[in-house]
Amino acid sequence: MIEAKKSRAFEWMFSLYNTWLLRTSFHRLYVRGHVVRTPALYVANHSSWWDGLMAFQLSRFVFRQNSYAMMSEEGLKQYPFFRKLGGFSVNRAQRKEVMKSLDYAVSLLRDGKSVWMFPQGEEQHVEKRPLQFFTGAVYVAERANVPIVPLAFYHSFRHHRKPEWFIHIGDPLYICDVSGSNRKEKTAELERICTAQLDDVRRLVIAEQIQSFHCWDGGKL
Template structure:
């Protein structure tokens, strides 16, 4: 036990807070430019995490957008410091991730051991969280059954308190030229069950799939009222279509509404 503090210092990922805040602001601007909206399902399970218990967010992995959307979602847990594994080969290409709480993971036996060492260091301190795109590679959100890497289940066996929180993501096109970024927070799993790695893996897969299924149903409805709008981007088709609508509005002395759906009555947080 005496070696635990030094082990934590050795394996805890680097994180520069001002750089994290700057990257968060960049993600907000970038998302507003490239999405019609970022929306959080109103059927999400919002957990009271005031006690500072460990949080493990298990996210499906449909796109490279996932890092940016998870970055935005992390602001809902503002008391926490957030960390995330990333493919080791990506870190030399995106070196600034080394200062944002990301850490490299290799798909080897030693890589798996290192993952557990790092996560042990992260959760040796309160108010820390881990975000994992648990499928390990890009997978279409419609693929069933949902499968995740066994390392997540192994981590769950080592944590004696805290929560597993499944996060479902989709990026469908609705009525605008840019897509929607849809998020649903699934039913949290309390880390107080005496399960082995396989049992934890299966249980997490089930809860993640349930959240993905519910989000898919909501996405099909194309109804913004089913969501809280976290970020609202630009509307319109562009080109001659928007030019014509601006011209008609100008003749009436009005400002053109270029949207194809009415977001004005949707709550924005």
């Protein structure tokens, strides 16, 4: 497992570049939902290369938290600079390595940090159903005793040359609030919650009823 190696100076420099990148790559960014500024486990669907960059930007400018993110070992080796932004690896091919990564996430949360996880494990098309979550996020939440914040990421082309990005921030919940008598059942319920959020965003975008979203320029809300 590859641990994060954060650099405040690098985070600051990268945030300038990332803000420019988001503003020039998308026609508009939209956000809605409850903003949590306490340490939390953030859980989102994973359908794009952009997801990690969105997570970084949300953590820095919207949630304003010291956040870390689990990413594939292959991806972290290919882009090692993500370690300086809080990226740490998971190797799903080896159970022992998976458990090391999950326990590392627990230790970060217990230390007052926030952690991002994408329970699908790899990028899947935004329209694919079911989302098929792995149980790791529930394992982490059970041991860290922090709120889970479910998010929906949805991107779409509408009336402009560039795509638009929509973010729904769900209400925080504790693992005891997630129905199910075991980890598998709780994971299925968490997947249902995230799917419902994602489908609701999709419905609103298709119907062009996006009044509940706020425009976001990639910086502070």
